[in-house]
Amino acid sequence: MKSFLKTAVTAVALGALPTFSLAGGNLVISSNQSDAAPAAAVADLVEKFKAANPDINVELNTIEHEAYKTAIRNFLVADTGPDIGFWFAGNRMAGFVNDGLFGDISSVWKNAGLESGMASTMPSITFGGKQYGLPYAYYQWGLYVRSDIMKANGISEFNTYDELLAACSSLSSKGVKGVTIGTKYLWTAAGWFDYLNMRTNGLDYHINLMLGKIKYTDEGVVNTMKNWKKALDAGCFIDNHQNYSWQEAQPALINGEAAMYLMGNFLVPNLPQETQDNLDYWQFPDINPGMDRGEDAPTDLIFMPANAQNKDNAKKFLEFVAQAENIEAIAGALKNLPPHKDAATVDDRFLKKGAKVLAASKTAQFYDRDTTPEMASAGMQGFQDFMLNPDDMMDILEEIEEERTRIFGAL
Numbered sequence: 001m002k003s004f005l006k007t008a009v010t011a012v013a014l015g016a017l018p019t020f021s022l023a024g025g026n027l028v029i030s031s032n033q034s035d036a037a038p039a040a041a042v043a044d045l046v047e048k049f050k051a052a053n054p055d056i057n058v059e060l061n062t063i064e065h066e067a068y069k070t071a072i073r074n075f076l077v078a079d080t081g082p083d084i085g086f087w088f089a090g091n092r093m094a095g096f097v098n099d100g101l102f103g104d105i106s107s108v109w110k111n112a113g114l115e116s117g118m119a120s121t122m123p124s125i126t127f128g129g130k131q132y133g134l135p136y137a138y139y140q141w142g143l144y145v146r147s148d149i150m151k152a153n154g155i156s157e158f159n160t161y162d163e164l165l166a167a168c169s170s171l172s173s174k175g176v177k178g179v180t181i182g183t184k185y186l187w188t189a190a191g192w193f194d195y196l197n198m199r200t201n202g203l204d205y206h207i208n209l210m211l212g213k214i215k216y217t218d219e220g221v222v223n224t225m226k227n228w229k230k231a232l233d234a235g236c237f238i239d240n241h242q243n244y245s246w247q248e249a250q251p252a253l254i255n256g257e258a259a260m261y262l263m264g265n266f267l268v269p270n271l272p273q274e275t276q277d278n279l280d281y282w283q284f285p286d287i288n289p290g291m292d293r294g295e296d297a298p299t300d301l302i303f304m305p306a307n308a309q310n311k312d313n314a315k316k317f318l319e320f321v322a323q324a325e326n327i328e329a330i331a332g333a334l335k336n337l338p339p340h341k342d343a344a345t346v347d348d349r350f351l352k353k354g355a356k357v358l359a360a361s362k363t364a365q366f367y368d369r370d371t372t373p374e375m376a377s378a379g380m381q382g383f384q385d386f387m388l389n390p391d392d393m394m395d396i397l398e399e400i401e402e403e404r405t406r407i408f409g410a411l
Contacts, residue, residue, distance in 0.1 A: 041333030140354030182244030203294030212408025
């Protein structure tokens with residue numbers, strides 16, 4: 001299998017475009033699953049496809065996760081691109097679809113019987129009545145907690161935000177941070193905004209904000225930020241988080257320097273087994289008692305770029321992936337939930353708890369998947385700024401609102 005990491009990072013840095021094989025019995029796949037466990041899962045899936053289709057020459061190029069976010073914007077507008085790409089459902093794909101950069105794969109959905117097999121995720125990849133992506137996994141977000149640290153400090157699972165804040169204060173007095181986080185790439189801060197906003201104002205309010213229908217200076221958003229400031233004042237977060245990626249923030253949890261991480265379930269396979277054994281999953285607690293708990297449940301997908309050179313082979317690969325046993329295998333290897341109704345969830349205690357939580361909840365995708373890329377960029381930068389300078393809250397919200405007005409129009 002060819003490694004594409006160095007090539008991809010260099011291409012992104014230089015503003016150049018990767019080159020892709022052309023025509024014939026070829027299939028070129030560009031994957032963003034660069035961490036060890038996900039990369040192995042994708043490689044296994046590709047090997048299975050190659051074994052079933054020995055006449056197709058398959059090239060798998062793996063691009064580092066953050067670099068991929070730039071690379072995709074290059075290869076989608078090139079004269080030729082890969083035949084298969086990886087991306088995210090919801091608004092993160094909507095702009096590409098609207099610009100004609102994602103290929104229509106409705107025939108894959110029909111041939112594989114996915115209208116019933118993946119009915120729950122079908123709306124998130126359907127635009128204008130056509131399907132443009134194949135979901136292969138979704139997963140819960142929540143608090144991943146070092147239960148051994150909590151037990152040693154007399155802290156049990158909390159149901160209220162005030163109890164979370166009290167836990168942070170108690171841990172901080174003993175030299176342990178409540179929460180690890182790395183905000184270098186901004187989106188992790190958006191996870192905190194999502195949960196605080198859903199718990200402060202409810203899921204419907206949150207989605208309307210994502211759609212540009214509510215001002216960022218609205219009283220509800222101000223209250224969300226005030227609740228966030230309480231966590232900052234309680235010393236919940238590790239220092240210098242702006243210098244760390246989400247992976248670089250993991251050692252604080254592993255080493256016991258922090259007790260919690262608000263993250264998606266993809267965190268778990270990255271951790272040493274000893275850490276996993278001491279880990280638990282807690283649902284983000286209530287701020288307003290009695291309010292329905294909204295949850296982030298992002299959906300990951302595979303798609304065919306509109307500029308793919310080997311579209312027949314791309315659709316053949318998508319139909320192969322769409323088989324319940326293959327969805328089951330890749331989602332299980334990723335420690336994610338399978339979107340296919342006939343695929344079994346791996347026997348994993350984190351996923352079992354997460355599936356139970358999501359079954360009882362209304363869900364969002366995630367901040368940068370539920371709003372437009374432009375709005376997400378402005379909002380997430382503002383959230384990181386706020387975490388570093390919480391006293392500038394209103395100035396930051398006014399700046400974000402200026403961008404909302406520019407993007408969505410005045411209210």
